[in-house]
Structures are given as C-alpha cells and as structure tokens.
Amino acid sequence: xxxxxxxxxxxxxxxxxxxxxxxxxxxxxxxxxxxxxxxxxxxxxxxxxxxxxxxxxxxxxxxxxxxxxxxxxxxxxxxxxxxxxxxxxxxxxxxxxxxxxxxxxxxxxxxxxxxxxxxxxxxxxxxxxxxxxxxxxxxxxxxxxxxxxxxxxxxxxxxxxxxxxxxxxxxxxxxxxxxxxxxxxxxxxxxxxxxxxxxxxxxxxxxxxxxxxxxxxxxxxxxxxxxxxxxxxxxxxxxxxxxxxxxxxxxxxxxxxxxxxxxxxxxxxxxxxxxxxxxxxxxxxxxxxxxxxxxxxxxxxxxxxxxxxxxxx
Amino acid sequence: xxxxxxxxxxxxxxxxxxxxxxxxxxxxxxxxxxxxxxxxxxxxxxxxxxxxxxxxxxxxxxxxxxxxxxxxxxxxxxxxxxxxxxxxxxxxxxxxxxxxxxxxxxxxxxxxxxxxxxxxxxxxxxxxxxxxxxxxxxxxxxxxxxxxxxxxxxxxxxxxxxxxxxxxxxxxxxxxxxxxxxxxxxxxxxxxxxxxxxxxxxxxxxxxxxxxxxxxxxxxxxxxxxxxxxxxxxxxxxxxxxxxxxxxxxxxxxxxxxxxxxxxxxxxxxxxxxxxxxxxxxxxxxxxxxxxxxxxxxxxxxxxxxxxxxxxxxxxxxxxxxxxxxxxxxxxxxxxxxxxxxxxxxxxxxxxxxxxxxxxxxxxxxxxxxxxxxxxxxxxxxxxxxxxxxxxxxxxxxxxxxxxxxxxxxxxxxxxxxxxxxxxxxxxxxxxxxxxxxxxxxxxxxxxxxxxxxxxxxxxxxxxxxxxxxxxxxxxxxxxxxxxxxxxxxxxxxxxxxx
Numbered sequence: 001x002x003x004x005x006x007x008x009x010x011x012x013x014x015x016x017x018x019x020x021x022x023x024x025x026x027x028x029x030x031x032x033x034x035x036x037x038x039x040x041x042x043x044x045x046x047x048x049x050x051x052x053x054x055x056x057x058x059x060x061x062x063x064x065x066x067x068x069x070x071x072x073x074x075x076x077x078x079x080x081x082x083x084x085x086x087x088x089x090x091x092x093x094x095x096x097x098x099x100x101x102x103x104x105x106x107x108x109x110x111x112x113x114x115x116x117x118x119x120x121x122x123x124x125x126x127x128x129x130x131x132x133x134x135x136x137x138x139x140x141x142x143x144x145x146x147x148x149x150x151x152x153x154x155x156x157x158x159x160x161x162x163x164x165x166x167x168x169x170x171x172x173x174x175x176x177x178x179x180x181x182x183x184x185x186x187x188x189x190x191x192x193x194x195x196x197x198x199x200x201x202x203x204x205x206x207x208x209x210x211x212x213x214x215x216x217x218x219x220x221x222x223x224x225x226x227x228x229x230x231x232x233x234x235x236x237x238x239x240x241x242x243x244x245x246x247x248x249x250x251x252x253x254x255x256x257x258x259x260x261x262x263x264x265x266x267x268x269x270x271x272x273x274x275x276x277x278x279x280x281x282x283x284x285x286x287x288x289x290x291x292x293x294x295x296x297x298x299x300x301x302x303x304x305x306x307x308x309x310x311x312x313x
Numbered sequence: 314x315x316x317x318x319x320x321x322x323x324x325x326x327x328x329x330x331x332x333x334x335x336x337x338x339x340x341x342x343x344x345x346x347x348x349x350x351x352x353x354x355x356x357x358x359x360x361x362x363x364x365x366x367x368x369x370x371x372x373x374x375x376x377x378x379x380x381x382x383x384x385x386x387x388x389x390x391x392x393x394x395x396x397x398x399x400x401x402x403x404x405x406x407x408x409x410x411x412x413x414x415x416x417x418x419x420x421x422x423x424x425x426x427x428x429x430x431x432x433x434x435x436x437x438x439x440x441x442x443x444x445x446x447x448x449x450x451x452x453x454x455x456x457x458x459x460x461x462x463x464x465x466x467x468x469x470x471x472x473x474x475x476x477x478x479x480x481x482x483x484x485x486x487x488x489x490x491x492x493x494x495x496x497x498x499x500x501x502x503x504x505x506x507x508x509x510x511x512x513x514x515x516x517x518x519x520x521x522x523x524x525x526x527x528x529x530x531x532x533x534x535x536x537x538x539x540x541x542x543x544x545x546x547x548x549x550x551x552x553x554x555x556x557x558x559x560x561x562x563x564x565x566x567x568x569x570x571x572x573x574x575x576x577x578x579x580x581x582x583x584x585x586x587x588x589x590x591x592x593x594x595x596x597x598x599x600x601x602x603x604x605x606x607x608x609x610x611x612x613x614x615x616x617x618x619x620x621x622x623x624x625x626x627x628x629x630x631x632x633x634x635x636x637x638x639x640x641x642x643x644x645x646x647x648x649x650x651x652x653x654x655x656x657x658x659x660x661x662x663x664x665x666x667x668x669x670x671x672x673x674x675x676x677x678x679x680x681x682x683x684x685x686x687x688x689x690x691x692x693x694x695x696x697x698x699x700x701x702x703x704x705x706x707x708x709x710x711x712x713x714x715x716x717x718x719x720x721x722x723x724x725x726x727x728x729x730x731x732x733x734x735x736x737x738x739x740x741x742x743x744x745x746x747x748x749x750x751x752x753x754x755x756x757x758x759x760x761x762x763x764x765x766x767x768x769x770x771x772x773x774x775x776x777x778x779x780x781x782x783x784x785x786x787x788x789x790x791x792x793x794x795x796x797x798x799x800x801x802x803x804x805x806x807x808x809x810x811x812x
Contacts, residue, residue, distance in 0.1 A: 178681045179674045186671060190660045196619065196651055197671040197725065198643040257662065 003251035003303065004263040010299055011270045014277065022280045030280075032158055034272050036151075039160030040222050041242055042268040045250075046171050047215030048243030049264040053175075054188045054208045055256025056105060056112035060119030061216045061243055064094050065236025066127040068220035073136035073230055076143060083146050091217035097123070098213020102206025120240065127232040137229035150225035160222050164265070167215065172261040184208065188256030245296055246271055270295075316379060318343045318509050319364075319478055324373035326359055333359040335533045336373070339511075341478060346500065346510045348524035348544075352553055352744035356533040357513050361480050364511075365397040366390035377478075396476030398467050400483040400742070404455050406463075411438040411451040414470045441469040445499050460605075461492035468499065479503065482513045486742050489604040489770065490805070497523060515744060517546050518773070529553055554746050570595040573764035574616075574647070574733050579625030581611040584788025588625065591783055591790060593733065593764040598755060599793075600779025601768040602804045607785040609768045610652055613735045616766075617649040618642045629732065643672060646732035650722050650739060652768075654715075658722040661711030665703055666692035668710050669724045695724035700750060716747025723754065734758060735766045740774060752778055772801055784808050 019025045044061055051058040068090045075086040097119065104115045138147070152159045175181040186194040187201045194201050223239075224230060248254065249270055250263030274295055278288050319341040326334040334356045341347050349357050362368045364375070366384040375382050377393055384390050390397070404413050411434040412419075420430040438451040447465045455463055464484060471479055481500070485493045500510060500523060514520055520527060527539040529552035536552045572592035579589045589612055593599045601609045615622035618636040626633055629645055636642050642649070651657035659668050669692045670677055677687040692706045699720045703713055710721055719739065726734060736755070740748045755778065759765050769775050775782055782794045784807035791807040 173682070177683060179678045179683060180681060182667065182671075182674055182683065186660055186663070186667075189662055190656065192657050193660045194671070195639060196617075196649065196657045198639045199671070200638070200640060 004260060004266060006303055006306070007249050007251065007263060007266050007270060007299070011266055011273060014270070014273050014295075018273065018277045018280060025276065025280055028156070030276070032153065032156065034276055035161040036158035036226070037160075037275075038265075038269045038272045039158060039162070039164040040150075040219055040226060041239075041246065041272060042164040042265045043160070043167055043222070044212075044216045044219035044239070045243045045246035045264050045268040046167065046261060047212035047219075048240070049247035049250065049252050049259050049261070050171075050175070050184070051112070051208045051212045052244070052247050052252040052254060053184055053256060053259050054205050055191070055254075056205065056208065057116065057244065057254070058101070058209065058212045058216075059113065059116040059240045059244075060097070060101065060123060061212070062236040062239035062241075063120045063123035063127065064097060064213070064216045065220045065223055065239055066230065066232050067123040067130075068094055068217060069224040069227075069230035069235050070127045070131045070136050070232050072221065072224050073138060074130070076138060077136075083143055087146065087221055090221065091214065094217035094220060095210055095214045098210040098216070099206065101213070102209035105209065106202035106206045116240075124233075127235075131230075131232040133232060135229055135231040138225065143225070146221070147225050150222045160226075163218070163222065167218070168261055168265055175261055180204075180207075185257055188258075190257075242268075242271055245292070249296060249299060315343060317341060317376075318378060320374075320376040320379075321360070321364065322374045322376075324360065324363060324370045324375075326356075326363060326368060326370050333533055334363075334370070337530065337533070337535055339528060341509045341511060343477075343509055344504055344507045345525045346504050346512055346523050348512045348514065348520040348527045349530065350513075350520065350527055350549055350553055351530035351536070352746055355530040355536075355553070355744075357530055358482065359533075360530070361397070361482060361511065361513065364390065364395060364478075365480060366395075391474055391476075394475055394477040396468075396471030396474060396479045398464065398471065398479065398481045398484055400486060402460070402463050402467060404463050404466055406454070406456040409452050409454050410442070410449070410458075410466050410469075411435045413455055413466055414438045414441065414451075414473050416470075437473065438469065441472050444472070444502075445469055446495070459492070461488045461496065464488070464496065465499070468503075476508065478509045478511065480511045480513075483515065483742060484512075485514060485516060485519060487605070489606075490772070490808075491604070493519070515742065516771070517549055520549065521545065527552075550745055553744075570597065570762075573630060575626075575628040576612075576616065577626045577628070579612060579615055579627070580623040581608060581615050581788070582620060582623060583611045584608045585623055587788040589785075589788075589790045591793060593766055595764055596759050596762050597780040598759050598765045598767055598778055600775045600782040601766060601785065602770075602772070602775045602782055603785035603808050605770060606787075607808070608788040609785050610737055611788075612785075613649060613737050613766065613768060616642065616733075617647060617735060619649070643729075646730060647735070648672075648726040648729070648731050648733070649735045650719070650726065650737065652737035652741070654718055654722050655711075659710045659718060662709060664707045665696065665701065665710055665713070665721055666706040668721050669695050669706075669728060672725050673729050691728055692724075695728050699724050699727070699754070714744070714747070716743040716750070719743055719747070719751060723751070727758075731758065731763050733764045733766070735768070737768045738770065739767060740769075740771065772804070775799075775804065776801065 024030060048058050048061060071093065072086055072090045075081040101115050101119060104110050105112050149159050154162055183199050183204050186199060187204045191201050246267035247259060247264050250259060250267030252259030271292065274292050278285060278291050283291065317340045321339040323336045324334050325336055337356065337360055351357050359368065363370050366387045366389050375384065382393060415434045420433045421427050422430040435451040442451065445465050445468060447462060485496055488496060497519060504510060512523060521544055524544060525541050527544050527549060529536040529538065531553060539548055571594065573595040575592040577590045603609050614620045616627060618638045618641050621637045627636060634645055655661060666689060670688050677684055677691060689706065696706055701717050701720045703717060710718060739751055755765060767778060776799055780796055782799050782804060783790055784792050784804055786808055794803055
C-alpha cells in the first residue's frame with residue numbers, strides 16, 4: 001500500500017503544480033479529455049500489470065492494437081459485419097493471442113520477453129500486410145454505439161473512464177479477494193513453492209497472458225474509435241511501454257508477486273497528467289518522452305531512498 | 314596459557330523490537346576450535362556477523378592480539394585475518410576454482426594492459442588445494458564440483474587471505490557422512506597449523522569430536538561454556554535450552570499394520586535404469602538413509618508428482634492411483650515436506666496465514682472468493698496446535714526461525730488430512746528444541762495412522778525415529794532394515810552399496 005500512496009502523492013502534487021501554473025488544467029474540457037485517456041490506458045495497463053505480477057512481461061500490446069484496429073476496420077467498413085459481432089471477434093482474436101503467448105511461455109518454456117517481443121514484431125507486420133500499409137478507418141458516420149464507447153460521456157464522465165472503473169472493480173475483486181488472485185501472486189513470488197503447494201502454476205501463468213490479451217482487446221476497440229483512423233505502421237506504437245510504466249509506477253515489481261489494481265490505475269493516471277503537463281506548460285512536445293522518463297526515474301529513486309531510510313530506522 | 318587472539322567483551326546489539334545480543338563475551342585462543350552453540354535465535358549469527366564486519370555492535374569492545382579494534386566492514390574484517398565460511402556458499406559456479414579463490418584480487422601482469430595472471434592464480438590455488446586434500450585441478454569449473462568440494466574452495470579462499478580466525482557456520486549441513494568426515498579432518502589440520510576456528514553447528518556429534526571448548530548462547534546472552542572434558546550431548550543441550558529435555562528421542566512401539574502405500578518398480582528421471590519398490594505401513598515411520606545423491610529425494614518427488622516417474626505404480630490403501638502432478642498427490646492425501654523449505658516449502662515474503670492455507674485455499678472460499686474469517690481461524694488454530702512462535706499470523710514466513718518455518722510447512726499439510734506424509738530432511742538446520750517438537754509431532758501423526766516416509770542424512774535421526782529403515786545407493790534400494798537390525802554400521806554398509 002505504501003508504494004501506491006507514494007505514487008498517489010506524486011500525482012496530487014503534479015496536479016496542483018500544473019493547476020497553479022496553468023488554470024486551464026482544471027477546465028472541464030481538459031479534465032474530461034484526460035479522464036478519457038486515463039480510462040483507455042488504465043484498461044490495458046491492468047492487463048500488463050497482471051502479467052508483471054506473475055513475473056512475466058507483455059511487450060505485444062501496442063502491435064495488438066494495430067492488428068485489432070485494422071481487422072475491425074475491414075470487418076465493419078468492407079465486410080459490413082454487425083458491430084457487436086465484429087467487436088466480439090476482434091476481442092476473441094486478441095484473447096486467443098494472449099493464450100498463445102501463455103502457452104509458449106509455460107509449455108514451450110520460452111522467456112516471456114522473447115515471446116511477446118516476437119509478438120510485437122509479428123503483429124505489427126501482419127497488420128501492415130493486411131492493410132496493404134494503408135491507413136484504415138471508420139469514416140465520419142455510422143457505428144454510433146461503438147463510437148460512443150470511445151468518445152461519448154455519461155453524466156459528463158467519459159465512457160472509457162466508466163469502462164475502466166467497471167473493469168477495475170472486477171479485476172480488484174479477482175486479484176485481491178479471490179482464490180485465483182492469491183494463486184497469481186503466489187506463483188509470481190515463488191513458482192516452485194506454489195507448485196509444491198498443489199497450484200497448477202503453468203495454468204495460472206498462462207491465464208495472466210489471456211487476461212492481458214482480453215483487456216488489450218477491449219482497450220484496443222476503444223482506441224480504434226478514439227483515433228478513428230488506423231495507420232498500421234504507427235497505431236499503438238509504444239503503448240506496451242505505457243502499460244509497463246503504469247504498472248511499475250503503481251507498485252508492480254518486475255520480479256513478480258507485487259502490485260495492485262489501484263496502484264496500476266494511479267500509475268496510468270500519472271502518465272496522462274505528465275502528457276497533459278507537457279502540453280499545458282508550453283514545453284516543446286518533442287520533449288514529451290524525456291519528461292516522462294525523467295519523472296518515472298525520479299519517482300523510482302525517491303522510492304528507493306525512502307525505502308532505504310525506513311530500513312535503516 | 315598463551316594470550317587470546319580474539320577477545321569480544323560486552324557485545325550488545327539491538328534490532329527494532331529485539332535485543333539480539335546482551336553483553337556477550339567470547340574469547341578465542343590461537344590454534345583452538347571453539348564451538349559456538351545455541352538454539353536458532355540465540356544470537357550466534359549476529360555475534361559472528363559483528364565479528365565479520367557485517368553489523369556494527371551497539372556496545373562492547375573487540376581486541377585482536379590484545380589490540381583494540383573496530384571492524385567497520387567485511388573487507389576490514391578480512392584484512393584483520395578473519396575468514397567467514399557462510400552456511401550458504403558464496404562461490405560463483407560459472408568460474409573455475411582458481412578464479413573463485415582470487416576473485417576481486419587477481420594478480421596482474423603485462424603492465425599497462427593489466428591482464429590477469431592465470432598461471433600464478435592456478436599455481437597458488439593448487440598449493441591450497443593440496444593442503445586441503447582436494448584432488449582436482451584448479452581450472453575445474455565450480456559447477457562440476459560437489460557441494461563439499463565447493464566448500465573446500467571457500468576454505469581455500471580464506472587460507473589465501475591469510476585468515477587466522479576462521480568462522481565456520483553450519484559447514485556440514487549439506488554434506489554427506491564421508492564428506493563431513495573429510496571436512497572435520499581438514500578443520501583439525503587447520504587447527505594444527507595454528508588457525509583459530511569458531512565452529513557453529515547443530516550437530517552435537519561434530520562438536521564433541523572437534524571442539525576444545527564450547528560456548529553456549531541463550532536468548533542473546535552467555536549461557537555458559539564447557540571445557541574439553543565436559544563436552545557431551547546432555548551438557549550442551551542443558552545449557553542451550555536451560556532445562557532438561559526428556560522425550561528427545563521417543564522410541565516407537567507399534568504393532569505391524571497393513572501397508573498404506575505400495576510403490577512398485579518406480580523409475581525416476583535421475584536413475585532411469587533402477588526401479589525401486591517398497592511399501593509404507595499405516596502408522597509407521599519408514600526412514601530413508603543413504604548418501605546425498607543416492608536418489609532418495611527423487612523417489613519422494615516422483616511419489617508427490619513434482620517430477621513424475623518414468624514408470625511404476627503407486628497403490629494407496631490397495632487401490633492403484635495415478636500421480637502426474639502435486640495436485641494429484643494432494644487430492645489423494647499424499648503430502649511432501651520438501652528438503653529446501655525456504656524455496657520449495659514456503660513463500661517467504663507472504664504472511665504465515667497465506668502460506669498455511671495455500672494448498673487448500675478453495676476450502677476457505679465461497680464462489681471463488683476468499684472468506685477471510687475462515688482462513689484466519691484455520692491459520693490461528695494451526696499456529697496454536699503446532700506451537701509456532703510468531704508475533705501474529707500476519708508475520709512474514711521469512712522472518713521466522715528455521716524451526717518455526719518448518720512448522721509452518723507442516724501446518725500447510727496438517728490442516729488437511731494426511732494419509733501419507735513424506736519428510737525430506739525434516740530437521741536440517743533446526744535447533745534442538747524445535748527438533749524435539751517435530752519428532753513428537755511425527756510420532757503423534759504416525760500413531761494416528763499416517764504413513765510417514767522420512768528421508769534423512771542425520772544418522773541419529775534415522776536410528777532414533779524410524780520403525781524401519783530403507784537404504785539407497787545410486788538409485789537402488791539396497792535394503793530395508795527392521796528396527797532390530799538397524800545400526801550405524803548396517804546402514805552405512807548398505808549406503809555404500811555393499812549387500
């Protein structure tokens with residue numbers, strides 16, 4: 001809990017600083033837009049975090065977004081598949097890819113980094129090939145229900161944010177209150193001891209990649225309609241790293257066994273506030289990544305120093 | 314008598330919430346082996362870590378050769394001639410012997426290129442190896458050596474650092490009988506060369522054989538010391554626990570029961586060409602003796618399903634069962650208390666509660682969600698039943714002493730209903746008090762009808778606790794001895810492969 005509190009404090013401090021320097025930060029339009037992005041990033045960050053909790057990593061998320069966007073666009077605009085069916089199909093595809101990653105990690109025993117790195121390369125290439133390297137999209141009309149999922153609001157609260165809250169609550173129960181969640185952390189802490197306690201650790205580990213694929217699918221649908229145009233060579237670039245960064249900021253350890261849903265969501269929010277800060281404070285947008293990297297590094301250093309002090313006491 | 318090489322006076326050390334050492338004294342004379350004894354948590358390790366420069370004392374003085382010294386760091390300790398052989402070996406298995414011995418202070422040549430002088434490293438290392446009676450070339454990679462040989466490499470490293478005071482912390486805990494003998498010889502030889510040795514061991518037999526003096530700590534204070542002629546099992550135990558221990562070895566007395574498990578023609582991956590058959594009766598403790606690497610743990614792991622057997626059948630209460638994973642074994646009431654409790658038995662970073670309930674968590678859950686009050690009740694009950702000493706059930710398993718950790722591993726299985734319980738080295742590295750408790754538990758379980766298989770490399774334990782003893786040698790079960798046939802000689806004969 002301590003780590004989550006630290007990240008939360010950092011988030012609050014940043015919000016105050018930005019709000020003081022530029023009051024536009026608190027304008028309804030800005031807050032709404034930020035909440036929309038937090039929702040979208042939060043959803044797949046939870047998936048990345050779950051994989052990290054088992055001691056693995058999922059680098060394929062960004063490319064999965066591109067593949068999903070291209071497939072969804074083709075299904076809806078070229079094949080005229082009904083919306084619900086198309087969405088179900090693409091989410092099934094990404095979930096299936098998650099299962100494939102899980103099986104490669106647990107049955108073939110390839111390191112998660114390698115499995116999902118190959119996924120990152122492969123799905124990006126596949127998306128570009130399927131789209132003939134052309135930008136796909138959904139046009140300016142139609143698919144209102146789906147569009148609403150990405151750009152709509154309910155009582156001024158953006159839909160993606162609401163979606164994230166619902167998914168967050170469900171995943172919080174799954175991770176922190178269920179037997180399955182306990183197994184997930186146990187496997188991440190010490191897979192051997194978990195196996196000796198009768199836990200089917202390969203199945204648990206594989207399931208984390210399935211969940212990551214599922215959540216990437218949901219977030220991918222929202223992202224596709226949010227951008228409304230999918231250029232297969234850049235759509236979703238670096239998103240896997242945002243997910244990992246959010247999870248790490250939120251208290252997940254890359255060694256596994258640590259982290260919480262609330263922490264991951266706070267981490268995702270922190271990343272968005274940083275993006276917003278760059279825009280609002282007139283920092284050249286080319287420095288975007290540099291600011292993000294610097295703040296994450298400073299946060300981790302501060303955490304280390306505090307930890308060392310509390311140990312020394 | 315000559316003056317002491319080392320004097321520690323009034324050493325105190327406080328950790329948050331505990332006084333680890335309260336004004337402890339220790340003197341060591343040149344060429345003397347001092348055994349440092351005490352239960353786990355008595356302060357032995359803390360005292361040695363202060364001497365080794367790992368911790369700073371809060372109070373007290375240290376003198377080496379009569380000179381007052383302050384040891385600020387590990388390298389400080391090394392430069393004052395203090396060598397520390399830790400229980401867990403500190404060698405790198407990707408390097409060879411010589412590279413390990415000279416790690417961090419490699420002799421150089423070819424200025425200004427600063428190349429490592431391999432020839433010098435190996436030549437010097439060979440002389441240390443010869444002195445220690447280790448007959449392997451210095452270029453041998455560490456991973457090709459046995460644990461005992463790796464330990465010799467550590468000792469060679471200390472010798473190369475001109476250690477005059479050598480701390481040995483449980484040096485024999487993972488060695489076989491013959492390797493232990495060898496190490497004891499080397500230790501005596503070092504003493505003959507004037508090295509002073511502080512020897513920590515739970516094995517009272519070794520202390521009896523080696524020590525010139527025993528210093529016993531209890532609860533962070535000096536409990537007393539014994540001179541050479543006073544050293545015996547009873548005296549040491551008395552000082553350690555501050556009371557007499559009855560029931561240390563309870564002798565079993567049970568009528569033969571029908572077999573509970575029958576293992577037939579079991580072949581393990583490690584020894585694919587030898588099949589093992591035996592049975593364990595209801596209510597008996599079947600000891601498994603043999604040298605380390607004889608294949609005993611592999612048999613246990615095959616029965617438990619960790620490493621599924623290549624072939625063979627297991628019958629439980631007359632019915633043939635198929636075990637291909639620990640889940641299968643657990644479903645049939647067959648449980649394993651593994652050898653390596655810190656890695657295989659427990660998740661050190663999580664609370665005692667979560668460790669105890671892990672194997673049967675779904676029993677304390679409804680619709681997949683954990684019912685915390687049920688879980689807590691079971692964990693608290695097991696802690697009470699097994700007398701686990703911990704601040705609360707929320708304490709991390711890693712913060713407990715070895716004995717209490719082992720009890721937590723046991724609690725995992727006793728909260729279910731065991732039919733067959735396999736212990737692999739149940740009391741390794743555990744203090745006398747907790748040992749006695751674990752033996753009593755084992756006996757009580759057997760009396761309640763559980764079939765127990767107990768793998769042990771501790772001869773006293775095998776002789777004292779088993780109803781029958783199976784002996785293995787290189788994958789073969791060379792014999793099963795009835796209680797009245799058991800003797801150290803009979804077991805050793807079978808363990809080295811003589812029929």
